Amino acid sequence: MCAKAKDLRDFDSLFDLLDYFITEKVCEEYLAVIKWNGKPTCPYCESERVKALKGKTKRFKCYGCRKQFGVKVGTIFHDSKLSLRKWFMAIYLVTANKKGVSSHQLARDLKIT
Known part of the structure; x- marks a missing residue:
């Protein structure tokens, strides 16, 4: 797992971002570091008595x-098919x-609807 997570704005290019986030597992580990900072907490009852399951x-x-x-x-990623x-x-x-990107352009770039 990552010791300290980079901010998404710290990447110099889209290529660097894709090079860093090679797999979905790396993305999940990154999100876990950002969300919990190494100490998982239950989102339902906020308990810290949590154990990782195998699978x-x-x-x-x-x-x-x-x-x-x-x-x-x-998170905003919950129940997302992306x-x-x-x-x-x-x-x-x-x-x-600088000026943002339109939703249509974003959909074309990522090949999503």
Whole structure:
């Protein structure tokens, strides 16, 4: 896991961003560092009695409310069909351009609807 997360604005180019976020797993680890700073907390009951579950996706189980959750729960990325890589690219493109970018141009650049 990353010790200290870079800010998305710290990347010099879109190529650097894509080079850093190679896989979805790297994106989830980055989001976990930003969200929890190394100490996972339950988004439902805010308990710190949380344990990581084994499996393909990074999931956690809270021993306070007994619910399972992922790193995206409680964020704008929750229930999104888009990958975190595309979300991070969109955030970078919107914040990197001085005058912003239109939603139609963003959709064309990322090949989404």
